[in-house]
Amino acid sequence: xxxxxxxxxxxxxxxxxxxxxxxxxxxxxxxxxxxxxxxxxxxxxxxxxxxxxxxxxxxxxxxxxxxxxxxxxxxxxxxxxxxxxxxxxxxxxxxxxxxxxxxxxxxxxxxxxxxxxxxxxxxxxxxxxxxxxxxxxxxxxxxxxxxxxxxxxxxxxxxxxxxxxxxxxxxxx
Numbered sequence: 001x002x003x004x005x006x007x008x009x010x011x012x013x014x015x016x017x018x019x020x021x022x023x024x025x026x027x028x029x030x031x032x033x034x035x036x037x038x039x040x041x042x043x044x045x046x047x048x049x050x051x052x053x054x055x056x057x058x059x060x061x062x063x064x065x066x067x068x069x070x071x072x073x074x075x076x077x078x079x080x081x082x083x084x085x086x087x088x089x090x091x092x093x094x095x096x097x098x099x100x101x102x103x104x105x106x107x108x109x110x111x112x113x114x115x116x117x118x119x120x121x122x123x124x125x126x127x128x129x130x131x132x133x134x135x136x137x138x139x140x141x142x143x144x145x146x147x148x149x150x151x152x153x154x155x156x157x158x159x160x161x162x163x164x165x166x167x168x169x170x171x172x173x
Contacts, residue, residue: 001125004029007084009114011035011044011073013169014131014162015090016054021173023071024062032072032080044073058170078121086127089114089142090162108138115142119150128157 008019011033023031035041043053045067049060063071074080081087091110097103111132118128128146130139139159146155164172 001085001127003085003127005084006031006086006088007080008033008088008090008131009035009077009081009118010088010090010092010132011037011040011053012090012092013054013166014164015088016044016052017056017059017164017169018090018131018173019088020059020062020066020071021170023066023069027066027070030070030072031066032074032084034074034077034080036075036077038075041073041075056170057167062170077117081118081121081126082123084126085124086129087118088129088131088160089118090131092132108134108141111138111142112145115145116149118155119146119153122150122153122155125154126156128155129160130157131160131162133162134159 006022006029008015008031015033019031019033023029033044040053043051049064052060052063089111091114111134118126128142130142139157143155143157146157
């Protein structure tokens with residue numbers, strides 16, 4: 001499968017910078033970053049590049065170069081999912097505030113919701129990349145959701161751990 005179109009669910013500290021660098025380095029690939037937070041997407045799309053939702057040295061210049069060429073920010077999550085051959089999941093994984101593991105374990109509700117949305121909106125085979133701080137075996141849980149709630153679409157799930165450091169993420173990427 002030749003990748004021409006990538007979607008990233010999550011326009012936060014991992015998704016935004018990672019996809020911006022990916023788009024800059026691969027101008028032949030369309031990269032769409034989606035999020036349910038309309039204000040955050042509006043900030044990514046702002047004409048005032050000093051108003052990006054995240055500050056990282058060098059990020060503004062990369063967004064300026066790639067945005068509108070092959071880097072896009074949108075709230076139309078279903079469309080971006082359906083059009084993509086590869087989907088990065090860079091969603092929030094806060095610490096659980098309830099149940100077993102409260103105060104210690106990662107809350108995977110956003111990961112699970114994203115997997116269900118991917119399964120529902122996909123009409124072609126996809127590669128799914130988990131790109132969040134997640135516990136071991138989360139890729140298998142994502143695969144189970146995709147395989148059991150999808151439209152007969154085939155999914156491959158990859159784990160790409162996130163190790164970015166604030167202040168050096170652009171350089172590190």
